[in-house]
Amino acid sequence: MDCDQMLNLINHYMDGGLSQWRHRAVARHMNDCPPCADHHNAHIQFRQQVASKCFEEAPAGLRLRISESLGVHPSDGSPLR
Amino acid sequence: MADQADFAEQAMPLMSGLYAAAMRLTYNSSDAEDLVQDTYLRAYRGFGGFEAGTNLKAWLYKILTNTFINTYRMKQRRVQQVELDDVPDYSLYRRMGGLETVSLSRTPETQVLDGMPDDEVKLALESLPDQFRIAVILCDIEEFSYKEIADILDIPMGTVMSRIHRGRKLLHDKLWEYAAERGLIPNVERPAAAAHAGGQ
Numbered sequence: 508m509d510c511d512q513m514l515n516l517i518n519h520y521m522d523g524g525l526s527q528w529r530h531r532a533v534a535r536h537m538n539d540c541p542p543c544a545d546h547h548n549a550h551i552q553f554r555q556q557v558a559s560k561c562f563e564e565a566p567a568g569l570r571l572r573i574s575e576s577l578g579v580h581p582s583d584g585s586p587l588r
Numbered sequence: 589m590a591d592q593a594d595f596a597e598q599a600m601p602l603m604s605g606l607y608a609a610a611m612r613l614t615y616n617s618s619d620a621e622d623l624v625q626d627t628y629l630r631a632y633r634g635f636g637g638f639e640a641g642t643n644l645k646a647w648l649y650k651i652l653t654n655t656f657i658n659t660y661r662m663k664q665r666r667v668q669q670v671e672l673d674d675v676p677d678y679s680l681y682r683r684m685g686g687l688e689t690v691s692l693s694r695t696p697e698t699q700v701l702d703g704m705p706d707d708e709v710k711l712a713l714e715s716l717p718d719q720f721r722i723a724v725i726l727c728d729i730e731e732f733s734y735k736e737i738a739d740i741l742d743i744p745m746g747t748v749m750s751r752i753h754r755g756r757k758l759l760h761d762k763l764w765e766y767a768a769e770r771g772l773i774p775n776v777e778r779p780a781a782a783a784h785a786g787g788q
Contacts, residue, residue: 569607
């Protein structure tokens with residue numbers, strides 16, 4: 508596998524969408540090719556950064572309204588009673 | 589068949605994730621709150637038909653995305669129908685002059701994103717057309733597998749993959765554009781045009 512093939516598969520690799528042998532081939536390539544390994548790490552970091560920057564806490568008022576309509580405690584969803 | 593009494597205990601801890609997704613979909617907190625509340629009420633009413641032991645989180649996101657597509661989106665704007673080709677997403681690296689120039693460990697890309705305010709990243713994600721945005725949210729933020737996303741959206745796996753990959757590329761490009769405008773990009777040789785256009 509060369510770097511271009513690796514780059515074409517990196518999304519699938521990262522998402523766990525490759526067949527076993529292809530997955531192993533990509534892993535082997537990264538083992539021998541530090542730039543590709545870095546590239547893969549950057550993808551993963553990028554994904555994590557986007558996820559953490561897009562975090563939102565559900566507003567307390569929403570939590571309260573939903574738990575009231577379900578008849579449960581807002582903190583843990585256990586039944587009121 | 590699942591017991592309705594179990595619903596709240598299993599579903600309430602998932603609310604912040606659902607709310608974050610709803611915010612990125614509807615663009616504002618009041619629609620997002622309505623969408624999440626709708627989702628919980630629909631799920632609660634339908635919980636009897638939910639197969640116990642299967643994936644409650646995926647089921648809630650299915651209700652959320654369906655409700656969004658069928659109700660909220662109609663309200664906002666016309667349905668966007670774009671199906672673009674799958675494009676490998678090494679755009680940033682190519683633009684930076686190819687793999688060779690990417691420094692070890694901390695790449696410019698990660699540094700650039702680090703320095704970007706959360707709100708800008710949210711806006712960039714929100715700028716994606718619906719179908720790509722939904723795919724990226726489900727995969728990269730909620731960490732569903734291709735298979736789960738195919739089930740949530742009722743589309744083939746191949747379509748899931750192309751939407752995720754295309755969506756990531758659009759997001760990369762948007763963030764890069766923002767960073768370039770704000771001068772957040774460190775000293776990197778700019779881009780592909782020079783390196784690949786076949787000379788100066």
